[in-house]
Amino acid sequence: MLHSNSLIGKSNPAAYHFTKYISSINYANFLHSQPKTASFNDLIPSFIKAQEFPNNVAIRDKFRSHSYGDLLTKSHQLSHFIKKKLNDNRSGAKKVSALLCPNDSRYVVSMWGSWMAGSLVLPMSGKHPENLLNYFLQDSSTNVLITTEEYRHVAQKLKDKNPNVYNIFFMVKVTEDLMDRPALIVYTSGTTGNPKGALHTHRTISTMIHGMIDRWGWSQDDVILHALPLNHVHGVINALLTPLTSGACCVMLPKFDPELVWDMILNRKTSTTSTKHQQQRQQQHQQQHQQRSNPNIFMGVPTMYNMLIDSLQQKVEGERWKLSDRDRNKFLGAVKNFCQENIRLFVSGSAPLPLPIIQKWEELTGHTLLERYGMTELGMVFTNFLNGPREPGYVGRPFPLVDVAIAKNINQSERGYEILSVGNEDGTKVFTDGNEVTGELLVKGGTVFSGYLNKEEATSQAFTSDGWFITGDTVSYSQSKDSYKILGRTSVDVIKHGGFKLSALEIENYLLKHENIREVAVLGVKDEKWGQKVFAVVVLKNRDVPFNVDDVRKWCRLHMASYQVPSDFRVVDDLQRNAMGKINKKILLSLYARD
Known part of the structure; x- marks a missing residue:
């Protein structure tokens, strides 16, 4: 794991040489070469594109390194098994494969194998409650549930309630018909009712992928550290299928752990395995593919970046390390230099990115987070410039x-x-x-x-x-x-107050500058006089410090327009977020802003 003395001080020779090494590297050598302009005239599914680089490492996970050829072979075998299970080769019959797999190579094999079998793919999360998983299966008319031993108990319960669904456990020429065939079901977050299954074709997925390759400069030299959920567009298309289409390597973590992510980003050689035998196998593969083992891209949601910031700050400022000011500054300087010289892209999305996170991340890493905007129904819509x-x-x-x-x-x-x-x-x-x-x-x-x-x-x-x-x-x-x-x-973040249309997100950014406000959600509450009044739900950095509403309002008037100042506050322990860091403000309104 990451330790304070690993990056500072001549007393640790390895640390000294590490610091000397990162200070001597020419940053220009790490800038990616200008990519060729992507062509959108010949869009193909990512699993077919993978045939172009069969020997490249596609994924490193807790098992080993997997080449594109390995994934294609296993996917092809699985596709035959799916067809045999369904015993239905009629082109007009809709087939749906639901995936309940961990964040590793088995997910990719399940997805590609299903597509090769002509199935729609429905990614699901093992963190979802059983009733929601059951809803997804029934609403999508799933035929096949592909899962792993980790989820056998859940899968069996789902099978009992859905007897027509087959359970599969782990033990090509492109045509217009294939491109326009439905390929993926991704359910929305369901903030306005039951989640809706958004259908994407191979063509829409490929268009998203090639757009990101074009705008973000993906190449075979890239290695992405992947810690996102695999049942959302961000995790499936942006951070998995896009690198796999470009010949890049994905280093997949079972879940997001801020300390482990820092170790991987800073090239600390932390193993993602749990047994000595697996560690030995992974070390052998790392020696064979060392040039593709160090991440240079990371994608996350604002909550993840906030947790990474907190994790690093707690280490350097906490009692455990007891760093002097000099050593703290040296350590943080080494982290910043290393990120500037070895990481080419940090991307944030899936939820609004607060300004304090942008500023603090730039202070720690030297990188301005690349913010983009998209939706489940649309994939990516807007992006900031790469260069x-x-x-x-x-x-x-x-x-x-x-x-x-x-x-x-x-x-x-x-x-x-x-x-x-x-x-x-x-x-x-x-x-x-x-x-x-x-x-x-x-x-x-x-x-x-x-x-x-x-x-x-x-x-x-x-x-x-x-x-x-x-x-x-x-x-x-x-x-x-x-x-x-x-x-x-428009429904919850635009507050109509006395003739003004106020952005809740802008007010949230102002409030996050307060020294004791850690998180905030700004809501518009019905008001007879103003139409809507501004209401803020806040999480404090230190609950032991009294939160005086009058004092906070005085502070607000110094930092924002008078009509933006919240008329009321509610202090809570936690703002409930979904897996992608989004807050359901309609639930907050029902809980905390009753008339």
Whole structure:
């Protein structure tokens, strides 16, 4: 594990040489070479693309290193088994394979094998309660549940309730038909009701993947440290299928552990295995593939970055290490230098990124987090520049093959909306006066899902009459910055207060600057006088320090406009988040903001 004396002091020769080593490296040598422009004229599924580099290491997990060829062979074998189990080769029959697998190579084999068998894939999480897993299986009409020994008990219970589902335990030419065939079901977070299954085809998935390869410069030389859940777009497509399509290597962790992530990022050679035999096997494979074992990319959600910051700060400031100011500064300087010279990309997404996290991460690592914006139904929509300015709070410009519009009066006219601006990867055209335009985001393009599973009415309501997907998010576009900013969900993050439209996310960023506020969720509560009033639910850094509402309001008036100051506060122990770090504000409203 990571220790304080591992990076500082001549008293530790290995540490001294490590510090000397990272200070001598020329940063330019670690900058990625300019990638070739991705072509979108020949999109193919990722498992077929893998044939181009069969000998490359695709994944390192707790078992060993797995080449692309290994994964393809096992996937092909599994596909035959799936077909045999289903005993149904009719092209028109819908087949759904649900995956309940850990974060390792078996997940990839299950996904690719299912696709080779012509199945839709439904990724599920072992952390979900049994009733939700059962809902997913029934709502999606799953035929096959592919799982591992770790989840045998859960799988058997699901089988008992779904006798028509086959349980499978672990023991090509591309056509237009394949590209447009449904490939993946990803369920939404369900903040407005039951989760909805968003259907993606091989074409929409491939468009997302090639867009990220193009914009983020993926290559065969990259190694990503993967600690994200595999039942969301972020973990499945961004952090797994994209590197596997580009020939990169994925180092997969069973779960997110901030101390282990730091060890892996800082190249501490921490093993992800639990037995001596497995450690010996992994050391052999590491010697064979040493050049592909050190991560240079990490993707996470804001909560993960916040936990990484806390983990490092607790070590250097805690009683356990008892560092002097000099040694603390030397250690943090070594961490920053190492990250600048060895890590090429840190990406944050899936939830709003608070400004204090951006600032603290840059202070610790020298990296400005690359913030992007996407949705389950759309994949990636906006991204900041890989090589260029990244404005905190902004999410950049549209991905390739993605068209966006900012509109108002949604569903209030014959057309269904009033356009304020339209944009794509080449630029944005504004039809109003002023530097900034604000409204609801609409999206078209090659990444848009084909519809919600078994929910025709919900699918119809999600689109305008001429095919724009209605995101439900309010955004602004700055002409001077040539960049978009997400103001939040129109239903819960835009507070209508006395004629103002306030962004809850902006107010949250202000409040996070308070010395004793660790986390915050700002809500709009009904108010007879103002329409809505600003209400803040906060988690304190130190519960022993009294939280005086009047004093906090005085502090707020020094840092934000008077109409943004919360009229009431509620202190709680925890803000309940989902696996991707999102807060369900409608639940918070029902719990803490009753009339």
